[in-house]
Amino acid sequence: MPQPQPATNQILAALPSDEFERLARDLQPIDLPTRMDLYERSNPVEFVYFLHRGVVSMTTPFDNGTSVEIATIGPEGMVGIPVFLGADRMPSNAFVQVAGHGVRLSADAFRRIIAMCPSLNHLLLRYTLALMDQMAQTAACNRTHAIEERCARWLLMTHDRVYANEFPLTQEFLAQMLGVRRPSVSIAAGMLAKAGLISYVRGRITIIDREGLEAAACNCYHIIADEFRRLVGKPG
Amino acid sequence: MPQPQPATNQILAALPSDEFERLARDLQPIDLPTRMDLYERSNPVEFVYFLHRGVVSMTTPFDNGTSVEIATIGPEGMVGIPVFLGADRMPSNAFVQVAGHGVRLSADAFRRIIAMCPSLNHLLLRYTLALMDQMAQTAACNRTHAIEERCARWLLMTHDRVYANEFPLTQEFLAQMLGVRRPSVSIAAGMLAKAGLISYVRGRITIIDREGLEAAACNCYHIIADEFRRLVGKPG
DNA sequence: GGGCCTGTGTTAGCCAGCCAACAATCGAGC
DNA sequence: GCTCGATTGTTGGCTGGCTAACACAGGCCC
Numbered sequence: 405m406p407q408p409q410p411a412t413n414q415i416l417a418a419l420p421s422d423e424f425e426r427l428a429r430d431l432q433p434i435d436l437p438t439r440m441d442l443y444e445r446s447n448p449v450e451f452v453y454f455l456h457r458g459v460v461s462m463t464t465p466f467d468n469g470t471s472v473e474i475a476t477i478g479p480e481g482m483v484g485i486p487v488f489l490g491a492d493r494m495p496s497n498a499f500v501q502v503a504g505h506g507v508r509l510s511a512d513a514f515r516r517i518i519a520m521c522p523s524l525n526h527l528l529l530r531y532t533l534a535l536m537d538q539m540a541q542t543a544a545c546n547r548t549h550a551i552e553e554r555c556a557r558w559l560l561m562t563h564d565r566v567y568a569n570e571f572p573l574t575q576e577f578l579a580q581m582l583g584v585r586r587p588s589v590s591i592a593a594g595m596l597a598k599a600g601l602i603s604y605v606r607g608r609i610t611i612i613d614r615e616g617l618e619a620a621a622c623n624c625y626h627i628i629a630d631e632f633r634r635l636v637g638k639p640g
Numbered sequence: 641m642p643q644p645q646p647a648t649n650q651i652l653a654a655l656p657s658d659e660f661e662r663l664a665r666d667l668q669p670i671d672l673p674t675r676m677d678l679y680e681r682s683n684p685v686e687f688v689y690f691l692h693r694g695v696v697s698m699t700t701p702f703d704n705g706t707s708v709e710i711a712t713i714g715p716e717g718m719v720g721i722p723v724f725l726g727a728d729r730m731p732s733n734a735f736v737q738v739a740g741h742g743v744r745l746s747a748d749a750f751r752r753i754i755a756m757c758p759s760l761n762h763l764l765l766r767y768t769l770a771l772m773d774q775m776a777q778t779a780a781c782n783r784t785h786a787i788e789e790r791c792a793r794w795l796l797m798t799h800d801r802v803y804a805n806e807f808p809l810t811q812e813f814l815a816q817m818l819g820v821r822r823p824s825v826s827i828a829a830g831m832l833a834k835a836g837l838i839s840y841v842r843g844r845i846t847i848i849d850r851e852g853l854e855a856a857a858c859n860c861y862h863i864i865a866d867e868f869r870r871l872v873g874k875p876g
Numbered sequence: 877g878g879g880c881c882t883g884t885g886t887t888a889g890c891c892a893g894c895c896a897a898c899a900a901t902c903g904a905g906c
Numbered sequence: 907g908c909t910c911g912a913t914t915g916t917t918g919g920c921t922g923g924c925t926a927a928c929a930c931a932g933g934c935c936c
Contacts, residue, residue, distance in 0.1 A: 464780035467859060472780040489769035490762070495867060496776055526726070533725035536772055540732055543779030544700035544708040547819045551923075574883060583783045588923060590885060606883055606932065623703060631731060787893075810913065824893060826915060842902060842913055 413454040413506060414480045414636065415527050423521040430517070431507040436460075438503045438572060442483060443494040451508040452484030458504015459565045461581060463497045471497060472546065472583035473558075475538050478565030479506075480636055481531050487511050488518065488528050501581070502566050502573075527636075534635040538628050545624040546583065552592040554582055556621035559602065563611050564629070570610040596620060649690040649742060650716045650872065651763050659757040666753070667743040672696075674739045674808065678719060679730040687744040688720030694740015695801045697817060699733045707733065708782065708819035709794075711774050714801025715742075716872055717767050723747050724754065724764050737817070738802050738809075763872075770871040774864050781860040782819065788828040790818055792857035795838065799847050800865065806846040832856060 416424060436458050443449065445465055453460070459478045463471040474496065477483050486495055492511075509517075518525060545554060558581060562571065575593055579586040596602050601616040602609060611617065618625065652660065672694050679685065681701055689696070695714045699707040710732065713719050722731055728747075745753075754761060781790060794817060798807065811829055815822040832838045837852040838845060847853065854861065 462776070464776050466780065466784065470784070472783050474776045474779045486769055486772070488765075489772070490766045490871075491769055495769070495773040529724075530726045532768065532772075533722055533727055533731070536722070536725070536768075536775065537731040539772065539775045539779060540698070540700050540710045543710045543775060543782055544702065544819070546779055547708050547782040548702065548706070576883075583780070585924060586884090587886080587925095591923095594885080604884095635726075812913075821894065822914090823895090823916075827893095830915080840914090 412456050412479070413482075415482055415524070415531065416454050416507075418523075418527055419521075420523050423523050426517055426520060427509065427524075430509040430513040432509065434506060434508050436500045436504050436506060438500055440500040441497070442500065443496070443498040445495065445497055446493055448493050449484065449487050449491065449511045451510055452482060452487050452514050453506055453508045454482055455479045455504055455506040457567070458500060458506070459502040459562055460498055461501040463499075463581075465497055470583070471580065473581040474542055475535055476501065476561055476565065477535075479504075480565070480632065481535065482528060484511070484514075485528070485532050485535055487514055488532065501577075502562065502571050504566075530635050534632050537631045537635075541624050541628050541631075545622060549622040549624065551582065551584055551588050552595055552620065553622035555589065555592045556596060556601070556617050557625040558582060559596075559609070559611065560614075560617055560621055560625050561628070563614070563617075569612075570608060572607055573604070573609045574607045575604075648692050648715070649718075651718055651760070651767065652690050652743075654759075654763055655757075656759050659759050662753055662756060663745065663760075666745040666749040668745065670742060670744050672736045672740050672742060674736055676736040677733070678736065679732070679734040681731065681733055682729055684729050685720065685723050685727065685747045687746055688718060688723050688750050689742055689744045690718055691715045691740055691742040693803070694736060694742070695738040695798055696734055697737040699735075699817075701733055706819070707816065709817040710778055711771055712737065712797055712801065713771075715740075716801070716868065717771065718764060720747070720750075721764070721768050721771055723750060724768065737813075738798065738807050740802075766871050770868050773867045773871075777860050777864050777867075781858060785858040785860065787818065787820055787824050788831055788856065789858035791825065791828040792832060792837070792853050793861040794818060795832075795845070795847065796850075796853055796857055796861050797864070799850070799853075805848075806844060808843055809840070809845045810843045811840075 442453060442460060455477070456479055459476055460483050461473050462475045462477065463473050465471040483498055555578065558578065575589045576586050579589040582589065593604065597604065599616065601613045601620060602611055604610065678689060678696060691713070692715055695712055696719050697709050698711045698713065699709045701707040719734055781793070791814065794814065811825045812822050815825040818825065829840065833840065835852065837849045837856060838847055840846065
């Protein structure tokens with residue numbers, strides 16, 4: 405399912421040339437190193453981002469400093485959907501989960517341009533739907549499924565978005581994403597490694613048996629991936 | 641926070657008269673008895689609904705027959721946002737949680753009309769954002785907070801939408817909504833009752849101490865309610 | 877080499893909520 | 907009054923994940 409290696413963002417790539425031209429002059433290339441914060445809850449929005457490569461996490465923070473991931477966004481989408489929906493400040497946090505690069509434009513420019521771009525509008529509506537579906541499934545999955553299943557699902561979803569079998573990822577980090585303790589991930593990831601599905605050393609993880617991993621994940625993975633395929637043409 | 645008793649749907653009420661006229665001829669009044677199914681996952685969408693009264697639940701079903709609620713919709717919103725976003729089939733289930741009434745119009749009519757109604761478009765974008773925020777917070781809350789807190793939160797959110805201190809609700813039903821076992825609700829609800837915050841008899845629940853209930857709920861309630869207030873002008 | 881930081885493995889005790897089952901109570905209908 | 911179904915209360919055993927530590931290994935810098 406992964407591998408095709410698109411160099412560009414899928415939404416931008418799908419735009420008719422006149423609309424892309426309209427955007428182009430306001431787009432700034434931007435490098436996205438791991439852990440870079442793009443948004444923080446309640447803060448005003450400055451930019452929206454289109455990834456060419458890499459993965460961004462949306463997380464919901466709690467008062468006690470912990471947070472739970474509610475959606476992931478890669479080159480298939482746009483980071484900053486709330487701006488499209490009319491927000492001026494962010495409802496959740498977002499940060500770079502797997503390093504990459506892309507382009508951004510100011511929220512003001514985006515708001516100005518969006519009115520003149522029917523295709524972009526249409527694409528973003530559909531992407532918004534895919535994102536909502538992902539959040540809904542994640543909500544239910546978080547509530548119900550065992551850590552090992554969710555762990556496998558998360559690895560698959562990230563795999564779909566990085567176009568590589570190996571990527572940087574510590575257990576500590578994964579624990580934060582899943583909203584669980586690090587030792588729990590240690591056990592779950594250990595099981596997956598023992599089963600020969602993945603391997604990892606000091607912050608780098610490798611997907612060995614993609615199919616096996618799909619079998620180990622809860623069905624939520626396929627539900628989300630199918631929905632993305634229907635709505636935006638790609639599993640992630 | 642509840643009580644004002646609007647007889648009409650807030651989104652419809654906020655429309656300029658020309659846009660409302662455009663909708664009006666396609667609106668059919670509809671009664672919404674408890675447990676009526678409005679949508680089922682993967683089925684084609686036939687209608688979108690605007691509630692004047694009552695509460696609808698969106699739930700994500702699992703293969704094993706259980707399901708988890710991911711959002712609630714009352715007279716403040718529209719049931720069928722996925723149609724607005726371009727879906728032709730439903731990603732989740734939806735059914736009537738507290739009986740009420742409203743109007744509906746066919747998905748086709750809705751799609752035809754929406755293009756000619758900039759205000760409706762704008763209102764629905766903002767409502768979509770509020771719904772996403774609710775889902776995100778729910779996802780994180782489901783993962784993290786104790787049953788008693790979530791139970792209190794759920795009662796408050798429903799309270800905001802029914803405009804009455806008493807409404808029908810069994811523990812069995814509440815357990816399904818929270819995605820937990822019924823005995824767990826029995827305990828949690830028992831605690832809230834013992835603390836004098838609520839009372840219930842055989843399927844009818846009464847909110848006695850609204851403030852106390854807010855104190856017993858997790859902060860998620862206020863986060864969601866504040867967001868709704870900012871975006872659509874009402875706590876629920 | 878030695879110190880140190882980061883990442884991983886593991887342990888032991890604890891607790892919330894699970895599962896399965898059964899008891900008690902109320903209301904409606906006969 | 908009696909039966910029956912729907913609703914609520916409660917119990918006991920089980921377990922997944924949590925809390926709180928501690929041990930160890932690899933890599934980097936001095």
